[in-house]
Amino acid sequence: MERRYVILEDGTVFDGVPYGADREAQSEIVFTTAMTGYLEAITDPSYEGQMLVFASPTIANYSLSAGKMESERARVSGVITRDAHSVLGAGKPGDEFEEFLERNGVPGVDLVDTRALVRHIREKGAMKAVISDSKEFHGQWVDTMSLDLVGRVCRDREEATMGSGRLKCLYIDVGSKFSLREQMARRFTLHTVNYDHDFSAIDIDDYDLLFISNGPGDPAHQSLRPVVNFVQSCIGRVPTFGVCLGHQIIAQAYGASTRKMKFGHRGSNHAVTDGRRSIVTTHNHGYAVDPDTLKGTGLKVLQWDVNDGTVEAMEDRARNVYSVQYHPEASPGPHDASAFFDSLIERVGD
Numbered sequence: 366m367e368r369r370y371v372i373l374e375d376g377t378v379f380d381g382v383p384y385g386a387d388r389e390a391q392s393e394i395v396f397t398t399a400m401t402g403y404l405e406a407i408t409d410p411s412y413e414g415q416m417l418v419f420a421s422p423t424i425a426n427y428s429l430s431a432g433k434m435e436s437e438r439a440r441v442s443g444v445i446t447r448d449a450h451s452v453l454g455a456g457k458p459g460d461e462f463e464e465f466l467e468r469n470g471v472p473g474v475d476l477v478d479t480r481a482l483v484r485h486i487r488e489k490g491a492m493k494a495v496i497s498d499s500k501e502f503h504g505q506w507v508d509t510m511s512l513d514l515v516g517r518v519c520r521d522r523e524e525a526t527m528g529s530g531r532l533k534c535l536y537i538d539v540g541s542k543f544s545l546r547e548q549m550a551r552r553f554t555l556h557t558v559n560y561d562h563d564f565s566a567i568d569i570d571d572y573d574l575l576f577i578s579n580g581p582g583d584p585a586h587q588s589l590r591p592v593v594n595f596v597q598s599c600i601g602r603v604p605t606f607g608v609c610l611g612h613q614i615i616a617q618a619y620g621a622s623t624r625k626m627k628f629g630h631r632g633s634n635h636a637v638t639d640g641r642r643s644i645v646t647t648h649n650h651g652y653a654v655d656p657d658t659l660k661g662t663g664l665k666v667l668q669w670d671v672n673d674g675t676v677e678a679m680e681d682r683a684r685n686v687y688s689v690q691y692h693p694e695a696s697p698g699p700h701d702a703s704a705f706f707d708s709l710i711e712r713v714g715d
């Protein structure tokens with residue numbers, strides 16, 4: 366049987382069998398522990414510049430059509446699985462998945478010892494990796510997190526107006542999942558603009574709220590600086606909200622900073638707490654706000670991760686700013702945090 370290899374930057378090699386696109390890929394390697402939502406995951410723009418290991422041993426055991434696309438196409442650079450039914454067969458679901466990956470130019474490696482691979486990433490941290498049909502890699506390692514990943518996801522997205530809510534929201538798309546945008550469009554009328562929009566042409570007083578979406582890559586990437594500066598100019602003038610990358614951009618707009626996590630949080634069973642009540646949430650982030658840099662900014666931590674204390678929600682009540690690191694839209698995952706969206710209506714008030 367043909368072999369395909371996952372070669373890590375530290376020289377470790379895992380092997381499996383090839384499926385999906387017949388091509389090599391190089392990017393950062395991360396894992397998700399989510400047991401459902403494989404279509405949502407591989408099309409989530411937040412994964413641009415990353416190859417994704419599924420810790421859950423069985424993927425493609427239900428039809429792709431049961432899932433929802435989170436962007437125009439697959440965003441992961443590669444997929445690494447224990448059993449995606451590329452060999453062990455599952456009929457239609459497995460074939461659909463393989464065809465989807467082929468159509469999207471995404472190589473897969475199946476029958477990999479994903480338990481060992483996930484433990485290795487947990488112990489050594491997220492790192493660069495290559496998917497290749499050869500056991501050795503002599504090429505140049507590229508740090509995909511230093512690329513303009515938001516630009517890659519958003520370049521084909523046009524400015525648009527959507528939704529029918531009474532309140533008007535300026536929605537800054539820095540790689541938004543479709544489901545997040547849908548949740549906002551159900552409640553507000555969105556004017557969606559990309560991260561490279563000419564913000565000098567925008568009068569924020571024309572809007573009832575500002576929202577910054579999720580997205581890929583390093584929140585401190587220089588391509589996002591104009592967004593950070595614009596958000597900074599809006600604080601105190603309009604209620605300002607954000608999710609995941611949006612949360613990290615808001616922190617930077619206050620002069621706080623973000624840091625790279627060892628291997629990030631990616632899955633749909635991450636508990637966050639406010640010290641009294643805990644909820645289970647969906648996470649997909651490799652960076653986090655550094656709580657020490659929030660001191661004196663006016664931003665207060667509202668919720669944190671029960672396992673490692675990572676900042677998961679913060680607010681500046683006085684200037685009506687509120688953001689979460691987790692994904693209240695889930696997709697996939699639990700809906701414990703879905704009240705987030707209606708709470709924005711209350712926070713905007715009249």
Ligand SMILES: NC(=O)CC[C@H](N)C(=O)O
Pocket residue numbers: 411578579580581582583584608609610611649650651652653
């Ligand atoms: N889902 C997101 O918005 C991810 C935010 C950022 N790219 C991170 O990895 O932390």
